[in-house]
Amino acid sequence: MAEIELNGVTKAYPNGVVALQKVDLKVADREFLVVVGPSGCGKSTLLRLIAGLETLSGGHVLIGGRDVTRLEPAQRDIAMVFQNYALYPHMNVYNNMAYGLRNRKTPKPEIDRRVRETACILGLETMLERKPRQLSGGQRQRVAMGRAIVRSPAAFLFDEPLSNLDAKLRVQMRGEIKRLQRRLGTTGVYVTHDQAEAMTMGDQLAVLRDGRIEQKGSPLEIYRRPATAFVGGFIGSPAMNFLDGRIEEGGRKLRVAEMFSIVLPGAGLPEQEGRNLTVGIRPEHFKINGNAASVELPVELVEPLGGQTLIEVLFGKKIVTVSLDGAIAIKSGDRIPLSVDPAQLHLFSLENEVRLDCIAA
Amino acid sequence: MVEHRPWLTFIAHAVLIFGAFILAFPLWVAFVASTQSAVSFNQIPMSLLPGGHFIENYSAVLTRGVASAGAVPVVTMLMNSLIMAMMIAVGKIAISLLSAYAIVYFRFPFRKTIFWLIFITLMLPVEVRILPTYGVVASLGMLNSYAGLSIPLIASATATFLFRQYFLTVPEELLEAARLDGAGPWRFFRDILIPLSRTNIAALFVILFIYGWNQYLWPLLVTTDPNYYTIVMGIQRMVTVADATPQWQLVMATVILALLPPVIVVVGMQRLFIRGLVEIEK
Ligand SMILES: Nc1ncnc2c1ncn2[C@@H]1O[C@H](COP(=O)(O)OP(=O)(O)O)[C@@H](O)[C@H]1O
Ligand SMILES: [Mg+2]
Numbered sequence: 001m002a003e004i005e006l007n008g009v010t011k012a013y014p015n016g017v018v019a020l021q022k023v024d025l026k027v028a029d030r031e032f033l034v035v036v037g038p039s040g041c042g043k044s045t046l047l048r049l050i051a052g053l054e055t056l057s058g059g060h061v062l063i064g065g066r067d068v069t070r071l072e073p074a075q076r077d078i079a080m081v082f083q084n085y086a087l088y089p090h091m092n093v094y095n096n097m098a099y100g101l102r103n104r105k106t107p108k109p110e111i112d113r114r115v116r117e118t119a120c121i122l123g124l125e126t127m128l129e130r131k132p133r134q135l136s137g138g139q140r141q142r143v144a145m146g147r148a149i150v151r152s153p154a155a156f157l158f159d160e161p162l163s164n165l166d167a168k169l170r171v172q173m174r175g176e177i178k179r180l181q182r183r184l185g186t187t188g189v190y191v192t193h194d195q196a197e198a199m200t201m202g203d204q205l206a207v208l209r210d211g212r213i214e215q216k217g218s219p220l221e222i223y224r225r226p227a228t229a230f231v232g233g234f235i236g237s238p239a240m241n242f243l244d245g246r247i248e249e250g251g252r253k254l255r256v257a258e259m260f261s262i263v264l265p266g267a268g269l270p271e272q273e274g275r276n277l278t279v280g281i282r283p284e285h286f287k288i289n290g291n292a293a294s295v296e297l298p299v300e301l302v303e304p305l306g307g308q309t310l311i312e313v314l315f316g317k318k319i320v321t322v323s324l325d326g327a328i329a330i331k332s333g334d335r336i337p338l339s340v341d342p343a344q345l346h347l348f349s350l351e352n353e354v355r356l357d358c359i360a361a
Numbered sequence: 362m363v364e365h366r367p368w369l370t371f372i373a374h375a376v377l378i379f380g381a382f383i384l385a386f387p388l389w390v391a392f393v394a395s396t397q398s399a400v401s402f403n404q405i406p407m408s409l410l411p412g413g414h415f416i417e418n419y420s421a422v423l424t425r426g427v428a429s430a431g432a433v434p435v436v437t438m439l440m441n442s443l444i445m446a447m448m449i450a451v452g453k454i455a456i457s458l459l460s461a462y463a464i465v466y467f468r469f470p471f472r473k474t475i476f477w478l479i480f481i482t483l484m485l486p487v488e489v490r491i492l493p494t495y496g497v498v499a500s501l502g503m504l505n506s507y508a509g510l511s512i513p514l515i516a517s518a519t520a521t522f523l524f525r526q527y528f529l530t531v532p533e534e535l536l537e538a539a540r541l542d543g544a545g546p547w548r549f550f551r552d553i554l555i556p557l558s559r560t561n562i563a564a565l566f567v568i569l570f571i572y573g574w575n576q577y578l579w580p581l582l583v584t585t586d587p588n589y590y591t592i593v594m595g596i597q598r599m600v601t602v603a604d605a606t607p608q609w610q611l612v613m614a615t616v617i618l619a620l621l622p623p624v625i626v627v628v629g630m631q632r633l634f635i636r637g638l639v640e641i642e643k
Binding site for chain 2: 048051053072073075078079080082083084086087088089090099103104147246
């Protein structure tokens with residue numbers, strides 16, 4: 001049990017790629033932090049630096065208050081679950097789990113007790129004699145988890161552990177990992193490019209982009225108040241729609257895509273008067289037949305999902321996705337009146353994509 | 362593709378039987394010849410059924426040897442060949458495993474250069490460097506010894522290269538998982554890399570054992586003491602006797618005996634091979 005702290009961590013690979021730049025991050029004891037970002041943003045690098053598999057170009061890594069920056073992976077007391085599981089192909093399930101304990105000179109009866117206990121937690125009791133190739137993807141995944149759990153390390157690191165599973169299993173394992181981490185109370189860092197995993201699994205969420213932490217907070221905080229347009233677009237599914245906007249009438253009104261105007265909440269954005277900005281609207285925040293300030297828009301495509309209906313409408317020249325509850329009798333070619341609650345608009349500066357908040361009245 | 366056409370099956374079997382016959386017939390003739398007496402051997406045509414001198418001929422070569430060829434018992438020569446072939450095969454595998462491990466997993470100065478140096482020696486077979494090698498072995502006093510017979514043949518660029526290629530296909534995460542599991546370089550090598558390479562090792566062992574067993578020129582050069590004669594050069598000495606006709610029935614008995622160890626190795630290792638091929642990771 002331990003907290004993990006990264007101070008000004010920088011990683012430049014020998015080929016000149018700067019994978020991480022001055023990353024500060026703190027994972028509290030027993031917390032489950034999910035780091036999410038597009039492929040190539042430096043997620044694996046971050047985990048490998050915590051694990052000690054790569055050397056830092058700058059900064060410090062602390063685990064449980066101890067500076068481990070110069071320590072070997074084995075001395076850091078952490079366990080990692082790899083994307084491709086990295087099970088030892090020639091060892092059976094039992095030995096895959098026992099190997100780390102043997103190398104640490106754990107007494108034999110103790111090894112046996114712990115391996116069987118872990119197998120029991122993961123439902124692997126009947127598979128201890130099997131080789132990895134005789135297991136299904138989900139079972140291999142469990143063995144990889146078991147190999148991490150059996151050592152009762154100070155922290156777990158997960159590098160996209162579910163991305164090789166099919167969709168249904170992924171949802172199931174996602175819940176299972178989360179429950180397991182809760183039950184064991186071990187600090188965890190979980191890396192993924194899947195925003196659904198990010199939203200559902202983390203106590204805390206950090207969004208990584210090009211080697212920098214763009215925002216950190218609870219999943220709902222990030223969903224409600226994305227700090228940048230990038231975060232807004234990355235978190236939430238279907239993705240946030242972005243439209244051009246302009247502030248008018250002393251900051252009180254927002255003109256969207258030259259098509260309609262919305263009165264901003266509170267005192268609006270007086271400093272932005274007359275300036276263009278980016279307007280972010282989540283698909284689920286559109287209302288059909290809402291208040292008087294609605295616009296009629298032509299429907300391009302309807303995707304009924306049963307509990308939800310996705311509608312693509314033509315907003316000026318842009319396609320905008322609208323998500324409505326329930327099955328709705330609309331077909332392409334129809335025109336529908338849409339409106340948005342001004343409190344659910346996200347406004348971002350055009351220059352640096354940073355969030356702009358309306359001033360309270 | 363599975364085809365069910367009787368005539369195709371028939372042709373396939375005919376071809377296979379013909380091939381097997383071409384391979385097996387000379388062996389049969391050699392075996393038959395080794396059971397004849399000196400007189401019946403020279404009858405033309407020689408009988409194609411085994412004669413009655415099996416025990417006599419084989420016990421003669423095994424225990425007493427052929428007088429005109431130095432009278433070294435075949436048992437001694439078989440033993441020498443076995444020791445030499447084993448030392449070469451095991452030595453080659455051990456050294457190439459270690460050097461491939463170093464080249465693939467460790468960063469050290471001139472790593473690339475060293476790899477290319479090893480690679481270039483692939484182009485230099487024993488025969489090309491045989492004289493300088495002889496000079497070195499002679500001045501080290503290793504003539505007429507097992508060390509002299511095997512050590513100069515142990516360095517192997519081919520095996521090093523094969524193991525390197527195999528190690529490069531082992532996923533890097535396996536090394537990382539082992540490091541997190543507290544395995545140092547030696548443990549990773551012993552517990553993970555070697556077990557994973559075992560089918561490669563088995564295949565190479567067969568090839569290298571036969572390579573060592575069949576060495577001819579080198580043992581001929583470095584041994585003058587009959588106690589270190591190997592079987593392959595021994596056969597040659599039996600044939601090129603100076604002032605007598607070779608005793609072919611004894612030569613043939615020796616040939617048959619010389620054939621047995623490589624056959625045993627191939628047959629014994631075949632199981633490991635096939636199991637390895639079936640078990641291979643997708
Ligand atoms: N060993 C390496 N050598 C050089 N560049 C690397 C290495 N590993 C990763 N990179 C680069 O660093 C960046 C981040 O990679 P990575 O951490 O693997 O991203 P992610 O896991 O988020 O997809 C990428 O641009 C990648 O090309
Ligand atoms: Mg990655």
